[in-house]
Amino acid sequence: MSQTHRTRLLIARKVPAAVANRAEADFHAFVTESDMDSASVVDFCNRHDVPAILIGKKSGLQAEHIAALPSTVRIIANASAGFDHMDVAAARERGIAVTNAPDALTECTADFTLLLVLAACRRASEYERIMRNGWGKSFGMTDMLGTRVNGKTLGIVGFGRIGRAVAKRAQGFGMRVIYTDVRRADAALENGATFYASLDDMLPQCQVLTLHVPGGGVPLMAKKEFGLLRKGAVFINAARGGLVDEDALYDALTSGHLFGAGLDVYQHEPNVDPRFAGLDNVFLTPHMASATIETRDQMGFTALDNVAAVLDGRAALNPV
Incomplete structure (x- = not known):
């Protein structure tokens, strides 16, 4: 480290330049140039006695990593809404604050969810491929038809910040929201x-379904749940890949039970089941719902705001 002042923060994942510059100015932070793994984070903290860490998925800290951290660590900050890459209970037992950035991603994730809805309903990936291949053939009145978004019933699983923001946008498109x-x-x-009151009761009413709940545990959408959806429904997931039994989703898409799907998250990221790439009725994106300049900056700034609060002896702004 080249800092003359004591480093108060380890940034263990690559962050936007604006976030790195603030971290270096405010905390004399050590900012990694590439995402660190968990063992490297623990080693750095023990060598430099830093009181704060900003981590990412690759540098996720489980119980064994948290147990090996020095007593100087007071906060582990996440620059994302999710925190399933770390053991929160283990951190609490050691008196370490854990924070996330629940508001920073809301608007862009909701925007992106509507992109997935529109793209899946209106066959965007197929149309785009046709144009990149040179078009060259006119389509008639019955060719390449999508399904209208306006007037459809949108089912939302999870009515938190993002779910409500999606509902507001969907209502702007004339959708009925449940x-x-x-x-x-x-x-x-x-x-x-x-x-x-229950997912099973709601599913038969949905013409479009979107998920906005945390991942973990048994998949929320499996064979039974996909079977409860109306024939011709559209499925959207910009939440967590672990919420979905991908074999069941593939079967629902290839059997014709689902009209299509828009997916931004997958069970085994970044190694996506190649079967989905072969389906025309799936619009695929590589976990990019929060990927705007403004949102990624705000995610980092929120993490830094939490670090500042805890190191100043105040309560964390976004405790998990």
Whole structure:
């Protein structure tokens, strides 16, 4: 390290330049040039006694890593909404604050979800391939038809920040919105959306379904759940790949039960099941829902705001 002042923050993942510059100015941070792994994070912290760490998926910290951290560590900050790459309970047991950035991703993830809805319904990947291959053939009135978004019923699983932002956008497209969650939202937050107490009750009503809940555990959407959807429904996932049984999704897409799907997340990222790439009725993106300049900067700034609060002796702004 070249800093003359003591480093107060390890940034263990590559971050945008604006975030790195602020981190170096405010915390004399050590900013990695490529994502560090968990063992390297632990080693660095023990060699330099840093009180704060900003981690990513590759540098996720499980119980054994957290147990090996020095007592100087006071906060582990995540520049994302998700924190499934670390053991939060183990950190709490050691008195280490864990934070995330729940608001930073909301608007861009909601925008991207609508992109997936529109692209899957209107066969965007097929149309784009036709144009890149030179077009050369006119289409008639019955050729290459998509399905209209306006007037469709959109089912939302998880009515938190992102789910509600998606609902607002969908209503702007004239969609009817229904949702399910562990509890009903306040009427003011529902904004006209209809609550279903269970996923199984909601699925038969959905013409488009989108997921906005954390991952982990048994897949939420498996053979039974896809079977409950209406024939011709469209499935969207910009949440977590682990929410979906991909064999069941593939079967639903190839059998004709689903009209199509828009997917941004997968079970084994970045190694996506190659079967999906061979399907015309799937619009695929490489986990990019938050990938805008503004959002990635804000994700990093939120993590730094949390670091500043904890190191100043204040409560974390976004505790997990």
